[in-house]
Amino acid sequence: MxxxxxxxxxxxxxxxxxxxxxxxxxxxxxxxxxxxxxxxxxxxxxxxxxxxxxxxxxxxxxxxxxxxxxxxxxxxxxxxxxxxxxxxxxxxxxxxxxxxxxxxxxxxxxxxxxxxxxxxxxxxxxxxxxxxxxxxxxxxxxxxxxxxxxxxxxxxxxxxxxxxxxxxSCYFKDDIEGLHHAVLSHIGERKIAFGAYEFGKSQKAVSILRDMGYNGPIAMNSKTLTLTEKFVRNSGELVEIGTGQFSFSQSTLIQNDAGQNDVSQNSLNQNTVSQSEDLSVSCHVSIVPIGELFNFSSDIRKYVLTCRSDYPFENIRLSDHxxxxxxxxxxxxxxxxxxxxxxxxxxxxxxxxxxxxxxxxxxxxxxxxxxxxxxxxxxx
The missing domain is CATH 3.60.15.10 (Ribonuclease Z/Hydroxyacylglutathione hydrolase-like)
Known part of the structure; x- marks a missing residue:
């Protein structure tokens, strides 16, 4: 020894x-x-x-x-x-x-x-x-x-x-593109819930989403929201949730490199959203502790942000290690x-x-x- x-x-x-x-x-x-x-x-x-x-x-x-x-x-x-x-x-x-x-x-x-x-x-x-x-x-x-x-x-x-x-599972690279695709492929179609650790992973996910151009509201529980506001400079609009059931009446857009609001060409739906258009979008993003994913209804698309493989949800490999x-x-x-x-x-x-x-x-x-x-x- x-x-x-x-x-x-x-x-x-x-x-x-x-x-x-x-x-x-x-x-x-x-x-x-x-x-x-x-x-x-x-x-x-x-x-x-x-x-x-x-x-x-x-x-x-x-x-x-x-x-x-x-x-x-x-x-x-x-x-x-x-x-x-x-x-x-x-x-x-x-x-x-x-x-x-x-x-x-x-x-x-x-x-x-x-x-x-x-x-x-x-x-x-x-x-x-x-x-x-x-x-x-x-x-x-x-x-x-x-x-x-x-x-x-x-x-x-x-x-x-x-x-x-x-x-x-101990060999990995962060799947940033996978996180991008999960959001872009559901624009205008479906709500998304990401399971992530309250401190560290949740803030990392918010930073990535904002850097990729997602400027819609992100729903979180109270403590995760407070931590994110404290430690993420570009956190954008955060919304507190309790049960995971929430709705917004404002646009959820992706901003491209030119600063214009649109849906990425990688979107499966190939929708086009004009910068001036104001509509109720059915795709909203929430980030919650992994155990809270079970509280969401079956119509919400669920992912867990981890390199572990023991969760009953599709995982996107994103690690703080x-x-x-x-x-x-x-x-x-x-x-x-x-x-x-x-x-x-x-x-x-x-x-x-x-x-x-x-x-x-x-x-x-x-x-x-x-x-x-x-x-x-x-x-x-």
């Missing part, structure tokens, strides 16, 4: 027991700062009870629930980007109590200079980089969509959401001495991606292999 090699580099990676005797999510990093202070940074985990010794900082990579910012946001020693803090507040309706930074900037915690990098997974998603007393470096990425800004490091902690080289090839290229470019695959928690993909890296000549192990677990100890 490379515990000795990690220790020689001046870092200890460990996990902690929770109150129920299980293991807390994700990881903890112990090291000495350049001033010789022994510190512990908690990575994407829940808070330590007040009766136990806390870490020196909670680092939150982004606002998705499986990275546990909902818990860490209530600690004054938490750190995340300004966008992540706002997203956490909107999603969980609580006040963020920690400290924030501008993504891409540097901040200091306990005297340690921490550099941050945008990984383009969700608005504000951040990687963290710092060095220890030996001058060795560590990089924690969380989930990654684009690794172009990430620096080289000695130790890399990264994700493997699509890291299984034996699974065909790197696929297995992208993750492999990222590791090769960063060239760490040791890689720790820490997400998703308890998933076999962490083991499979670690083994894949080993076959490609990199020392790597997964979170599932960590046996260094700190038991609960109450402080006096």
């Amino acid at each position: 490379y515990s000795k090699e990690l220790a020689e580099l001046g870092f200890v990676v460990f996990r902690r027991q929770n109150d129920n005797g299980g293991i807390k999510p994700h990881l903890f990093i112990r090291f000495k700062s350049k001033e010789g202070q022994l510190l512990t940074f908690a990575i994407d985990t829940t808070r330590i009870p007040a009766s136990q010794e806390p870490p020196d900082a909670y680092l939150i990579t982004h606002a998705h629930s499986d990275h546990y910012g909902k818990s860490a946001m209530l600690s004054e020693i938490s750190w995340c980007s300004e966008e992540t803090a706002r997203a956490l507040e909107i999603r969980y309706e609580k006040t963020y109590k920690g400290k924030t930074f501008e993504n891409g900037s540097t901040f200091f915690v306990c005297g340690v200079e921490v550099q941050t990098f945008d990984v383009y997974h969700t608005p504000g998603s951040s990687a963290f980089y710092w060095e220890n007393e030996l001058g060795n470096s560590i990089l924690i990425t969380g989930d990654v969509k684009d690794a172009r800004n990430l620096p080289k490091c000695d130790i890399l902690l990264t994700e493997a959401s699509y890291g299984d080289p034996s699974d065909i 790197l696929d297995v090839d992208g993750l492999t290229r990222m590791v090769k470019e960063i060239c760490p001495k040791i890689t720790v695959v820490y997400h998703p928690n308890k998933s076999p993909r962490t083991d499979k991606f670690a083994k894949h890296l080993e076959k490609n000549g990199f020392k790597a192990f997964s979170i599932n292999k960590i046996q260094n677990i700190v038991r609960n100890e109450k402080t006096v």
Whole structure:
């Protein structure tokens, strides 16, 4: 598991027991700062009870629930980007109590200079980089969509959401044309509902739809709408829905590159809508959490925006992650001495991606292999 090699580099990676005797999510990093202070940074985990010794900082990579910012946001020693803090507040309706930074900037915690990098997974998603007393470096990425800004490091902690080289669903490219076609082929004919994650994927879908020229209203539930208004500059007209049954009495048009309103030549109906024409269009777009697609009637065309294949709806491959090839290229470019695959928690993909890296000549192990677990100890 490379515990000795990690220790020689001046870092200890460990996990902690929770109150129920299980293991807390994700990881903890112990090291000495350049001033010789022994510190512990908690990575994407829940808070330590007040009766136990806390870490020196909670680092939150982004606002998705499986990275546990909902818990860490209530600690004054938490750190995340300004966008992540706002997203956490909107999603969980609580006040963020920690400290924030501008993504891409540097901040200091306990005297340690921490550099941050945008990984383009969700608005504000951040990687963290710092060095220890030996001058060795560590990089924690969380989930990654684009690794172009990430620096080289000695130790890399990264994700493997699509890291299984034996699974065909872990190889993909964003199907932007598929999303275009889904909208254009139903203009004037049918309503469309897209299933997408509340934060991240929904905002990405809105940006793509607006960039392609769709300027009609987009219906969303209240929270997704608030997040989209906050994080998408060109969000256009958004309409709040409850049950998914809604109607509009205004034009839903596609604007071409010349700035004129028309229906794309790719439309199956080959309809023509003049710029001055005002009519009630039967094709409206909604974007909702995937589970809410079941609430829509059968006359509404349903898609799910994902690279997963386990939903009972037609999927359009659109991801906020790197696929297995992208993750492999990222590791090769960063060239760490040791890689720790820490997400998703308890998933076999962490083991499979670690083994894949080993076959490609990199020392790597997964979170599932960590046996260094700190038991609960109450402080006096």
